Amino acid sequence: MNPSDQCQSVILQSVSKAYREDGGTVHALDNASAEFRRGRLALMLGPSGSGKTTLLSLIAGFTEPTSGEVKVFDTELARLRPSQLQLFRAMRIGFVFQNFLLLDWLTVRDNVAIVAEFARRDGARTLAKDSLERVGILHLADRFPSNLSQGEKQRVAIARACVNNPQLLLADEPTASLDSKQGFEIIKILRSIAKEENRCVIAASHDLRLIEYADDIFRIEDGELKRETRPPTADHSSTKCLQVVDKKSSAAGQVVTRT
C-alpha cells in the first residue's frame, strides 16, 4: 500500500484493549488489525459484549489502546495532545452513539447545531438545517427529542454526527430497536454517506440485516477481530436492497449472498 492510499484509510495495527476492574482484567480487544477505507460501508458484527463499542471508541479516540496503534487517515491518534484530539474528533469524526445521547432540553436543530459550534464552524444553525435536510427530518427541527420516535431520534443522531462533514462516520448499533422499515431507511442513509460523499463509514451491529448493504464485513467475538471474505459473485435479486446498492459495487461482487 502506498502512503497516499493510507491517507484514505483508518488503520488499526495490533490494537489491544484491557479494562482493569477490581475483580480482574477484561480483555475487550485482542491484537486487532484492520483497514477501513473511504467510500465504503464497513460492518462490524458481533454478539453483545464482544467488543464492538470498545473498537469504535478506540477509533474515535474516546479511549486509548493498551497496546497497538490507531491511525485515522494521516493521523496517529496517540500523537495528539488531548486538546488536539478533541478538535480533530470534532472536525473529522462523527459518532452515532448506541443510545443516541441527544440533549433533551435542546430542540432537534440545536442538538445538531451545538456540535458545529463546538467545531468552531461559522453558520452553525444553517449547517444544522442542511444536515437535518440530508437525513429527511428538517420538518422536525423545532421538536424536542422526547417527542420523537426511535427512528427519528436515530436520524437526528446521524445528522448531528454528520454536521461537520466528517471524513469518518462511526455508528454504534444504528438499527437497534428499529423495525425493518426504519432500519432499512437508516442503512440507506449510511450507505449513501459512504458512497455519495466518499466517507469512511463503520457501523457496529448484531443486526444481520445489514450484511447485504455493507462493502466490508468484520466479525468480532470475545475481542478477536476477523475480516470476512466475500464470495466473488452474488445474487441479490431477491433482496430489497437493490435500490441502494449501486451498480459499481454490485458488479464488483460486493453484495454478499449469505443471509
Ligand SMILES: Nc1ncnc2c1ncn2[C@@H]1O[C@H](COP(=O)(O)OP(=O)(O)OP(=O)(O)O)[C@@H](O)[C@H]1O
Ligand atoms: N469501561 C469499561 N470498564 C470495564 N469493562 C468494560 C468497559 N467497557 C466495556 N467493558 C467490557 O468489555 C467487553 C466489551 O464491551 P463492549 O461494550 O465493547 O461490547 P459490545 O460488543 O459493544 O456489546 P453490546 O453489543 O452489548 O453493546 C465487555 O466484556 C464489557 O463488559
Ligand SMILES: [Mg+2]
Ligand atoms: Mg456496544
